[in-house]
Amino acid sequence: MDVQDNIKTCRDIGRADLRRTTVCGSILMTWKIKAYSHPTLLMDVGMAVLGFFTGVFILYGWLLHGNEDTKHLVVNTGLVGAVVVFILWAGVVRQKTVYDYRFTEFGCEVDYWLNLPKSGSTFFKALSIFTFICILSMISIDPRLIWIAAGPAGITIIAAIKLLHWENPVEHHSTDWARYDLVFIDRKRKMVVASFQDYPLSGFEVHLEKDKIDEFVAFLKTVIPNAEFREAKWEW
Numbered sequence: 001m002d003v004q005d006n007i008k009t010c011r012d013i014g015r016a017d018l019r020r021t022t023v024c025g026s027i028l029m030t031w032k033i034k035a036y037s038h039p040t041l042l043m044d045v046g047m048a049v050l051g052f053f054t055g056v057f058i059l060y061g062w063l064l065h066g067n068e069d070t071k072h073l074v075v076n077t078g079l080v081g082a083v084v085v086f087i088l089w090a091g092v093v094r095q096k097t098v099y100d101y102r103f104t105e106f107g108c109e110v111d112y113w114l115n116l117p118k119s120g121s122t123f124f125k126a127l128s129i130f131t132f133i134c135i136l137s138m139i140s141i142d143p144r145l146i147w148i149a150a151g152p153a154g155i156t157i158i159a160a161i162k163l164l165h166w167e168n169p170v171e172h173h174s175t176d177w178a179r180y181d182l183v184f185i186d187r188k189r190k191m192v193v194a195s196f197q198d199y200p201l202s203g204f205e206v207h208l209e210k211d212k213i214d215e216f217v218a219f220l221k222t223v224i225p226n227a228e229f230r231e232a233k234w235e236w
Contacts (some may be wrong), residue, residue, distance in 0.1 A: 025104030
């Protein structure tokens with residue numbers, strides 16, 4: 001297939017598919033999969049730490065706070081923080097990403113976005129507004145509680161601000177097979193990563209079902225036959 005054929009193929013694909021298509025050649029395989037975009041252990045630990053601090057705040061208000069008039073406000077502040085931390089953990093850290101791949105003999109392209117319903121953005125914004133109202137109401141009832149902004153409530157406010165501006169954009173990426181000379185095969189995370197000998201960290205990640213790994217590796221060996229194929233853990 002010459003250059004003009006490649007250009008024609010790209011244009012034909014672009015007209016047939018409303019999604020952006022930037023790689024040339026006939027599409028040989030496609031698939032869509034939901035997977036974690038990164039190892040989640042470190043972020044799980046981080047969210048557990050935030051949850052621990054909100055728990056401490058709740059216990060302080062329940063057991064040690066001396067003012068009975070504001071005791072329930074301190075406890076409720078901790079509870080709001082715990083709820084926000086849980087939603088961040090369940091809705092962001094432990095949220096899978098949807099990958100929509102299209103492969104040709106010359107390259108690959110992928111669209112990806114968080115696996116959330118369309119109403120997710122509205123829900124997060126409503127939760128943020130509710131959080132602000134709760135914290136500001138507590139402070140307005142008893143101004144002495146302004147100090148909570150330096151504790152778990154402060155963490156909660158920061159998280160709420162991030163949620164208030166949260167969107168779920170569709171990202172797009174494309175690449176040419178000829179660029180790569182190293183391939184990582186990580187069967188545990190069900191990934192194949194085309195990368196570089198000189199800079200292994202800069203790779204193109206492909207998520208796929210476990211029973212499709214060998215088939216996809218065989219395909220890569222036909223399009224980048226001079227690359228080194230390495231069974232190894234992909235840690236990034």
